[in-house]
Amino acid sequence: MPRPSRESYGDQKPPYSYISLTAMAIWSSPERMLPLSEIYRFITDRFPYYRRNTQRWQNSLRHNLSFNDCFVKVPRRPDRPGKGAYWTLHPQAFDMFENGSLLRRRKRFKLQKGEKDNLNAELAALASFNRAFLARQAGAPPPPPPAMPSASLYTPPMCPQLSPEPAELPEVATMTMLPRERPRRAFTIDALLEPEPPRSSPSPPQPVMPLASLPRLELAMPSPYMLAAQRYHAELLQAAAHALRPCYLPPPPLPVA
DNA sequence: TGATGTTTAGAAGGGG
DNA sequence: CCCCTTCTAAACATCA
Numbered sequence: 634m635p636r637p638s639r640e641s642y643g644d645q646k647p648p649y650s651y652i653s654l655t656a657m658a659i660w661s662s663p664e665r666m667l668p669l670s671e672i673y674r675f676i677t678d679r680f681p682y683y684r685r686n687t688q689r690w691q692n693s694l695r696h697n698l699s700f701n702d703c704f705v706k707v708p709r710r711p712d713r714p715g716k717g718a719y720w721t722l723h724p725q726a727f728d729m730f731e732n733g734s735l736l737r738r739r740k741r742f743k744l745q746k747g748e749k750d751n752l753n754a755e756l757a758a759l760a761s762f763n764r765a766f767l768a769r770q771a772g773a774p775p776p777p778p779p780a781m782p783s784a785s786l787y788t789p790p791m792c793p794q795l796s797p798e799p800a801e802l803p804e805v806a807t808m809t810m811l812p813r814e815r816p817r818r819a820f821t822i823d824a825l826l827e828p829e830p831p832r833s834s835p836s837p838p839q840p841v842m843p844l845a846s847l848p849r850l851e852l853a854m855p856s857p858y859m860l861a862a863q864r865y866h867a868e869l870l871q872a873a874a875h876a877l878r879p880c881y882l883p884p885p886p887l888p889v890a
Numbered sequence: 891t892g893a894t895g896t897t898t899a900g901a902a903g904g905g906g
Numbered sequence: 907c908c909c910c911t912t913c914t915a916a917a918c919a920t921c922a
Binding site for chain 2: 668669670695696698699700706716717718
């Protein structure tokens with residue numbers, strides 16, 4: 634039986650569950666995370682069936698996002714204001730599907746109580762970090778002196794675990810699977826293998842301007858997911874620093890390839 | 891106020 | 907028949 638391709642369904646209902654469709658959407662995004670509206674758009678763009686009865690299936694999809702531990706709600710980074718959070722897959726949920734097929738799940742992905750509590754605590758820390766970031770900007774302290782840091786300072790100052798690459802990690806490192814990395818087990822859906830039309834171009838690597846006096850995001854026991862989130866926040870700080878950089882300053886030196 | 895997110899409840903279907 | 911997963915509905919809360 635030929636593997637179904639994205640075009641073959643027409644107005645027929647695709648054989649994928651909402652969990653699969655959502656995972657597909659998240660997977661296809663450059664950052665491996667999407668806001669709800671983009672998940673909707675991914676699905677309606679590719680599967681005409683879901684252009685009808687949107688209230689019904691979107692309610693179901695939201696239910697799935699909240700109810701299933703395999704989906705993780707990441708606080709929206711403060712340099713991208715907007716409605717709703719970003720949704721990503723839990724790092725341990727990447728091989729949730731049997732043989733990489735989105736048609737069949739191995740088994741329900743369920744976090745244990747402790748794991749869930751830890752994750753929630755980490756996400757709460759992330760959210761408060763964001764609030765502090767926004768409060769700092771809203772408080773409008775005098776802008777940082779227009780002095781470009783030297784290239785040697787181009788490392789996030791508040792996430793010591795991030796740079797350089799942590800040399801030693803607790804045992805959780807063995808199961809590290811960061812959302813931005815390719816999965817060990819690739820999905821086999823045609824759509825996922827085709828290049829995505831660039832909807833939101835991923836920002837190129839940018840230099841970091843040290844933003845001291847921001848709260849440190851310190852976690853006693855960084856989980857694989859949290860390491861990814863910290864890396865993610867280091868990027869947003871880079872982007873924010875870039876956005877705040879006075880235009881008369883010369884661009885930072887590019888790393889020599 | 892509409893979009894987003896959480897939670898509970900129940901029906902349906904497949905598999906062991 | 908039970909267990910599990912998926913889907914659907916709905917009430918309610920929260921947020922930009």
